[in-house]
Amino acid sequence: MELDFILSKEEEKPTGKTELIYDLVIIGGGPAGMTAAVYAARKRLKTLLITKDLGGQVLWTAEVENYMGYQYIEGRQLVNKFKEQVRHFPIDQEIGEEVEKLSKEGEIFSILTRGGKKFRGKTVIIASGKKSRSLNVSGEKRLIGRGVSYCSICDAPFFEGKEVAVIGGGNSAFEAALDLVKIAPKIYLIDIASSWSADPVLLEQIEKEKKVTSFPRHKVKEIKGDDRVESITIEPLDGGQIKSLSVQGVFIEIGLVPNSEFAASLVKLNQAGEVAVDCSNHTSIPGLFAAGDVSSVPEKQIIIAAGEGAKATLTAHQYLLRSR
Amino acid sequence: MALLKDEVQNEARERFKKLTGQVRLVNFTQKIECHYCEETRRLIEEIASLSPKISSKIYNFTLDKEKAQQYKIDKIPAVVVEAEKDYGIRFFGIPGGYEFNSFISAIYDVSRKATDLSVESKDKISKIDKPVHIQVFVTLTCPYCPAAVEMAHKLALESEYIISDMVESAEFPHLVSKYGVMGVPKVVINEEFGFEGALPETSFVEEVVKASKSTTEAKDEG
Numbered sequence: 001m002e003l004d005f006i007l008s009k010e011e012e013k014p015t016g017k018t019e020l021i022y023d024l025v026i027i028g029g030g031p032a033g034m035t036a037a038v039y040a041a042r043k044r045l046k047t048l049l050i051t052k053d054l055g056g057q058v059l060w061t062a063e064v065e066n067y068m069g070y071q072y073i074e075g076r077q078l079v080n081k082f083k084e085q086v087r088h089f090p091i092d093q094e095i096g097e098e099v100e101k102l103s104k105e106g107e108i109f110s111i112l113t114r115g116g117k118k119f120r121g122k123t124v125i126i127a128s129g130k131k132s133r134s135l136n137v138s139g140e141k142r143l144i145g146r147g148v149s150y151c152s153i154c155d156a157p158f159f160e161g162k163e164v165a166v167i168g169g170g171n172s173a174f175e176a177a178l179d180l181v182k183i184a185p186k187i188y189l190i191d192i193a194s195s196w197s198a199d200p201v202l203l204e205q206i207e208k209e210k211k212v213t214s215f216p217r218h219k220v221k222e223i224k225g226d227d228r229v230e231s232i233t234i235e236p237l238d239g240g241q242i243k244s245l246s247v248q249g250v251f252i253e254i255g256l257v258p259n260s261e262f263a264a265s266l267v268k269l270n271q272a273g274e275v276a277v278d279c280s281n282h283t284s285i286p287g288l289f290a291a292g293d294v295s296s297v298p299e300k301q302i303i304i305a306a307g308e309g310a311k312a313t314l315t316a317h318q319y320l321l322r323s324r
Numbered sequence: 325m326a327l328l329k330d331e332v333q334n335e336a337r338e339r340f341k342k343l344t345g346q347v348r349l350v351n352f353t354q355k356i357e358c359h360y361c362e363e364t365r366r367l368i369e370e371i372a373s374l375s376p377k378i379s380s381k382i383y384n385f386t387l388d389k390e391k392a393q394q395y396k397i398d399k400i401p402a403v404v405v406e407a408e409k410d411y412g413i414r415f416f417g418i419p420g421g422y423e424f425n426s427f428i429s430a431i432y433d434v435s436r437k438a439t440d441l442s443v444e445s446k447d448k449i450s451k452i453d454k455p456v457h458i459q460v461f462v463t464l465t466c467p468y469c470p471a472a473v474e475m476a477h478k479l480a481l482e483s484e485y486i487i488s489d490m491v492e493s494a495e496f497p498h499l500v501s502k503y504g505v506m507g508v509p510k511v512v513i514n515e516e517f518g519f520e521g522a523l524p525e526t527s528f529v530e531e532v533v534k535a536s537k538s539t540t541e542a543k544d545e546g
Binding site for chain 2 (some may be wrong): 003004005006007008053059060076096097098114115116142145147148149151153155156157158159227228249280
């Protein structure tokens with residue numbers, strides 16, 4: 001492995017003020033939230049940005065080749081560029097915080113964080129993105145960190161010489177499998193769909209690997225093991241025989257779910273759990289807007305999320321002007 | 325050739341402008357049979373050259389035994405980030421990859437002798453009156469890990485009873501197997517307690533307080 005030193009851009013920012021009523025509170029610090037923040041600062045809105053991290057999913061994206069202005073850039077470098085742009089503006093920030101509950105009291109939104117802080121805003125943009133989807137099978141939760149992993153780049157090194165399963169059929173599952181090929185003697189690739197959704201380039205690479213055994217159209221029934229993962233039980237969708245595969249690691253790469261629970265009792269979500277928006281980022285609640293992957297906007301792309309974030313702030317600004 | 329690329333050096337310099345007090349990086353190393361010892365030593369010297377507020381001291385792990393004992397260093401490469409006093413902040417293995425963030429963050433906090441933990445957390449930590457040893461296992465490719473390491477080190481800075489180690493998994497396989505690490509970040513508190521994943525501040529502090537109360541016997545005195 002090439003030795004690399006990664007230092008993210010950071011600057012001390014004023015933290016959130018509980019006594020203030022902000023013009024705009026942005027929940028989430030990915031491309032949508034960060035762009036929304038820049039637009040808000042330029043409109044001179046009193047703005048608070050609440051986020052678990054700055055960068056969101058882009059932080060875990062190795063390479064970006066479709067964000068205009070950069071033919072090729074690493075995800076974390078792009079995040080640094082975004083941060084650099086945000087840090088020129090006076091925006092209050094609560095970094096490392098997650099929102100527990102969003103509610104509306106009269107005309108004012110109330111935002112309660114996991115850390116127990118309560119902030120208020122005249123308008124809110126939900127830009128909280130998505131997180132890894134879990135399988136919801138027996139053994140999965142209990143064995144996290146004991147063989148079950150949702151981050152193959154983090155945890156793959158612990159599975160040298162071990163047999164592993166990768167669950168999923170998309171690009172991230174295939175990339176995880178290709179990563180594991182370097183260290184694991186046997187890799188089972190399991191997905192519920194009948195055809196892989198990964199890019200053809202990755203498909204070709206996987207097909208060449210003798211260490212990889214594929215099980216399309218198979219459902220994971222259970223992950224077994226006392227103190228650590230010992231096996232995984234899978235069942236063919238067409239009703240064939242249930243198989244038990246002996247593995248020490250299970251890498252779950254089955255896509256993402258929107259981070260919208262904190263707003264579920266307030267705003268209308270679509271079937272996928274995304275915050276339903278119109279083409280100007282309005283939600284079902286006046287003064288509440290949504291942008292990026294957490295919203296129902298079609299296509300989840302960095303450049304689209306950034307554009308949606310800008311749009312959401314401009315709409316929120318209009319709303320504030322009208323309600324004055 | 326420098327280990328740190330120009331842009332990383334520039335960003336570090338930018339951050340070091342806000343250092344207030346002197347920081348000393350104490351490095352334990354040896355020439356042979358140590359993966360990344362050489363690189364860690366070079367890294368420490370490069371970082372010290374980026375700010376007049378940072379100095380470095382290199383000790384030989386085998387020859388400077390007394391110093392190693394004084395700092396309770398039992399494996400290398402090791403770096404202690406200290407000021408006039410030793411706060412119990414340690415990095416075992418090279419703080420490279422994503423972990424470079426937690427290293428710079430430790431320098432920053434130690435220089436300012438302050439953390440940004442909440443008043444409530446500081447209050448809880450101040451009530452700890454038994455030795456607590458926190459080990460945070462990481463890999464250098466783990467974007468979630470620095471948050472856990474930074475949290476542990478902030479706790480060490482706030483309490484004279486807390487010692488906190490970053491442990492780079494690839495360099496210490498015997499500890500990986502001893503503690504059964506299969507996913508990172510993994511936090512081990514006083515040998516017997518621990519959790520997987522990066523917890524938010526309030527829960528992290530609670531886990532440490534809980535462990536400090538349940539520990540009957542001090543394992544890391546001093």
